[in-house]
Amino acid sequence: MDKIDSKLLRLLQQDASRTNPELAAEVGLSPSSCLRRIRRLHEAGVIDRIVAILNPAKAGRTMKAIITVELERHGEQYIRRFLDMATREPAVIQAYSVSGETDAILMLRLKDMDELDALTERLFREETNVARYYTAFVIRTGKETTEIPVG
C-alpha cells in the first residue's frame, strides 16, 4: 500500500469506469503494471466491489428517511433479530445496531409515503419488540459519498 495504491484507490472510488490506460497515465505507470496493482487490491479485498450508483430521483425513489429505534428488550439476540428483519426489506439500504440511547438506526430509500407506511407496519408491530421509533425525513442532502478517505 504505497502512494500509488492510495492514489488508485482514490481515483477508483471517484470513478471506476475509467479505463486502465487512463488510470495508468494518471498515476504514472504502464498499463500492465497498473492493472496488476488493481488486481492485487481486489484480491487483497481492499477493493470490495465495483458498483453502479443510480440517481435516486430518476430511478423512482425520491424519498429518504432515517429511523432511530429503541427496543423494548435490549439483549443481543433481540437486536440481532430486529436487524435481520430490517435487513430483509429492500427499502432499507443501511441498518446498524448502535451504542447509546437508541438501539438501531435504519436508512430508508422510499418511493412514497405508502411504502413507508407499509414498511413501518411490518417492522414496528407489537411482536417486533420495538419500544419507540423516530422517523426523520431527509430534507436536503449535503453530502452522500461512498468514498472512504485513504492514506
Added chain:
Amino acid sequence: MDKIDSKLLRLLQQDASRTNPELAAEVGLSPSSCLRRIRRLHEAGVIDRIVAILNPAKAGRTMKAIITVELERHGEQYIRRFLDMATREPAVIQAYSVSGETDAILMLRLKDMDELDALTERLFREETNVARYYTAFVIRTGKETTEIPVG
C-alpha cells in the same frame, strides 16, 4: 425503462465489473444492444456513476459513527451553513438536514477516536451554532448497500 433495463440496473448495482458480453447473455440480448442500453441509461442520468467500494477495515477506517445534531438557531441559512461545514470533512460520508427534533444527521467513517475528537472539536465549537449532538457508534452493520430497488 422496460423489464430489461430494470434487470440491467439491478445487475449493475450489484456488480458493475461484469463485462458487456456477460451482461448481454444474462438479459438475453446481443452485446451491442446491451451496450447501447447501458449507454442510454448513463446519458439519461439514471446511472449516475460507477465506483469502487472499499473494504473499510482493510482501508484503515474501522470505526463508524452517526451523529444527530440540534442547532441553536434553526433558520434555513444556519442549517445550510452547518451542512456545508460538515460536508468539507473527509470523514463525513453522509450529511443530511432532516425534519423533526434533530436538524442534521451525519454519518462518519473514522480511523480512531482521536480523529473523532478532532472532528467534533471542529464541528461543535461554540460558534458553529450547535445546541446539542448525540454520537452513536455503530456496533454491528446489518446491511449497507448502495442498491436502490428498481422497477
Added chain:
DNA sequence: ACTTCTGTGCAATAAAATTGCATGGCGGCG
C-alpha cells in the same frame, strides 16, 4: 395500408485487458 421511429443483430474495426518475458532496483545475507 403506408410511413416513421425505435430497437435489434451482425459484422468489422478500434480499444482495452491480459499474459509471458526480460530488466532493474532494493533489501537481506554472506
Added chain:
DNA sequence: CGCCGCCATGCAATTTTATTGCACAGAAGT
C-alpha cells in the same frame, strides 16, 4: 562491500471487449 534473490516494472504479443455502421423487423401513428 559485494552477491543473491525477490518483486515490481515495462514491453510486446495475444485475447477479449467496446464501439460503430448497416440493414432489418416490429410497434405506433397517420
